[in-house]
Amino acid sequence: MERCKEMILLHSGRFSRRDSHGGGDDVDRACNKIKEVDFFSESRERKLDEAGGLRDCRGGDGSLACGDAGDINTGLALTVHSVGAPTAEEEEDKPNNKMHLITIQDELNRLGHENRRLRGMLDQLTRNYSALYNQFLLVMQQKANETQHIQKENQTDPSNPVRLSAQQFLDPRPTSLQETNEHTNGDEEEHSPSLKNSSDGPSEREINIPFNRRKISVEEGPLDQQISPSWRDNNSPRQAQERSTDSMHELPCRKARVSVRARSDAPMISDGCQWRKYGQKMAKGNPCPRAYYRCTMAIGCPVRKQVQRCAEDKTVLVTTYEGNHNHPLPPAAAAMANTTSAAATMLLSGTANTTRDSSLMMGSASAAAPLFGHPLVPFASSLATLSASAPFPTITLDLTQAPLPPAAGTPLHLLQRGASHGHHPTTSSFPLAPLSMYLPHAKVGQRHHSVAETVSAAITSDPNFTAALAAAISSIMGAPRGDGAANNGSAAAPHGVPGSPQFPQSCTTFSTN
DNA sequence: CGTGTTTGACCAGCGC
DNA sequence: GCGCTGGTCAAACACG
Numbered sequence: 001m002e003r004c005k006e007m008i009l010l011h012s013g014r015f016s017r018r019d020s021h022g023g024g025d026d027v028d029r030a031c032n033k034i035k036e037v038d039f040f041s042e043s044r045e046r047k048l049d050e051a052g053g054l055r056d057c058r059g060g061d062g063s064l065a066c067g068d069a070g071d072i073n074t075g076l077a078l079t080v081h082s083v084g085a086p087t088a089e090e091e092e093d094k095p096n097n098k099m100h101l102i103t104i105q106d107e108l109n110r111l112g113h114e115n116r117r118l119r120g121m122l123d124q125l126t127r128n129y130s131a132l133y134n135q136f137l138l139v140m141q142q143k144a145n146e147t148q149h150i151q152k153e154n155q156t157d158p159s160n161p162v163r164l165s166a167q168q169f170l171d172p173r174p175t176s177l178q179e180t181n182e183h184t185n186g187d188e189e190e191h192s193p194s195l196k197n198s199s200d201g202p203s204e205r206e207i208n209i210p211f212n213r214r215k216i217s218v219e220e221g222p223l224d225q226q227i228s229p230s231w232r233d234n235n236s237p238r239q240a241q242e243r244s245t246d247s248m249h250e251l252p253c254r255k256a257r258v259s260v261r262a263r264s265d266a267p268m269i270s271d272g273c274q275w276r277k278y279g280q281k282m283a284k285g286n287p288c289p290r291a292y293y294r295c296t297m298a299i300g301c302p303v304r305k306q307v308q309r310c311a312e313d314k315t316v317l318v319t320t321y322e323g324n325h326n327h328p329l330p331p332a333a334a335a336m337a338n339t340t341s342a343a344a345t346m347l348l349s350g351t352a353n354t355t356r357d358s359s360l361m362m363g364s365a366s367a368a369a370p371l372f373g374h375p376l377v378p379f380a381s382s383l384a385t386l387s388a389s390a391p392f393p394t395i396t397l398d399l400t401q402a403p404l405p406p407a408a409g410t411p412l413h414l415l416q417r418g419a420s421h422g423h424h425p426t427t428s429s430f431p432l433a434p435l436s437m438y439l440p441h442a443k444v445g446q447r448h449h450s451v452a453e454t455v456s457a458a459i460t461s462d463p464n465f466t467a468a469l470a471a472a473i474s475s476i477m478g479a480p481r482g483d484g485a486a487n488n489g490s491a492a493a494p495h496g497v498p499g500s501p502q503f504p505q506s507c508t509t510f511s512t513n
Numbered sequence: 514c515g516t517g518t519t520t521g522a523c524c525a526g527c528g529c
Numbered sequence: 530g531c532g533c534t535g536g537t538c539a540a541a542c543a544c545g
Contacts, residue, residue: 277518279537292536296517306536 257394259320261310268307269319272333273297275305286311298327316400 262269268291275293283290288309295303302323310316328334 276516278539280519281535281537284534290535304536 257320257322259318259394259396260399261316261318261396262399263315264317265315266317267291268293269317271319272330273303273325283308288314295323295325297325297329301326313400320394 260269268275274296276296277291277293279292280289281292286308288311290306290308293305293307295301295305303325304322306320306322308318310318
């Protein structure tokens with residue numbers, strides 16, 4: 001089926017051409033594999049026929065001898081004129097035609113100018129949006145820092161949740177600012193100039209410094225373990241060590257992870273990529289083994305994923321992705337990458353309140369406390385959780401509320417494709433359609449369900465949202481990446497952002513089935 | 514025979 | 530230092 005979509009993309013020109021010949025049902029028929037072959041052969045034959053026809057119909061004198069030669073429709077509104085001496089009527093119309101040509105050229109020029117002007121406006125708008133969105137995030141960040149500072153001053157209780165922004169612990173980029181402001185003492189709230197000045201109003205300097213820093217002072221258990229009670233102890237030696245070695249968290253090699261929980265009977269979800277299993281382990285606290293896969297779509301692709309069933313609910317398959325693809329993704333995977341990363345980045349773009357009770361990780365069925373306060377996504381907290389689990393920050397998307405797929409092994413993007421054909425009434429537009437799949441987990445977000453649907457519908461009805469969002473995220477994340485889904489040229493990709501926004505050092509190709 | 518999977522061994526990080 | 534655990538490697542094996 002991926003091939004089907006690919007074909008439609010690759011041969012859209014032929015579809016339109018064939019449509020002009022009354023072959024409009026080819027799009028549907030092409031989804032049938034057998035008819036794919038028919039389509040190609042038919043198309044090829046038609047092409048040959050036309051070429052041959054032109055040759056055959058052209059007589060030795062160059063005139064069109066065949067009766068149906070005039071019916072040739074190239075699909076480009078081109079007409080075949082006979083080549084011969086101009087008639088008297090044509091001679092009369094020459095001045096008129098010249099005037100007409102000039103008018104058309106003027107019109108073309110005018111439209112060209114208009115096009116350039118609109119493009120410029122769009123660029124400007126995108127830039128403004130990005131800048132504004134940046135400012136918004138920074139204000140939120142500053143506000144969070146202030147709150148944190150106040151909390152720290154007012155109470156010495158170390159178990160208070162620490163707020164941190166998504167960018168802080170997802171952005172692996174080492175910056176000069178980071179390095180110059182490196183503190184061996186992790187108590188940066190007291191040492192960071194940004195926080196010192198945070199109450200004096202925003203400034204470029206005070207904003208940028210904390211923004212590029214990743215402060216992981218929240219500790220969670222391993223990905224697939226129950227939350228140990230001891231980890232709540234903020235004075236544990238490990239946490240003390242984390243605080244004292246803050247620079248550890250700013251290593252460029254630190255990777256973010258994307259974890260997806262979904263109900264599936266299949267042993268592994270299908271996400272459009274090729275994976276090779278390289279290991280399997282029994283993980284502590286989970287009777288189900290954990291499988292390790294690496295991407296084999298390109299030599300040296302660093303993307304890996306772990307697949308494990310949830311200990312509490314064996315029907316729930318937890319897939320954790322890590323790394324960025326160093327190769328173009330197939331359309332299906334790219335679409336999913338765009339969709340899911342847009343959803344994830346939307347969640348991540350808000351200031352995250354990482355609480356210690358939050359975990360939707362493998363083997364843990366504990367209820368997720370709200371993590372995000374994104375103004376656009378009031379229900380975000382019930383869709384995904386963001387955790388600063390050592391050594392990898394992980395965002396977990398809980399898709400277990402989504403309906404069980406009709407057949408094991410069915411890729412989610414196919415379900416979504418089916419949804420676009422009316423099977424799923426809540427999904428209407430691709431690639432944002434899957435957003436509606438991010439319904440809150442029943443245990444944690446039932447009260448938000450209707451809100452989720454409402455907001456999801458609102459988002460999916462606005463295809464520009466992704467583009468603007470991607471622009472904003474990319475402006476936050478830095479230069480656009482040239483790998484992964486970015487190479488596949490999403491329709492949702494805004495100007496200057498070739499593809500989906502991606503988590504730094506994280507894979508955004510994930511789907512469920 | 515080539516490719517992918519299985520599985521025990523190995524290594525590194527962390528806690529005690 | 531030792532044991533535990535997660536993650537990876539690589540030889541053996543299975544399969545088409």
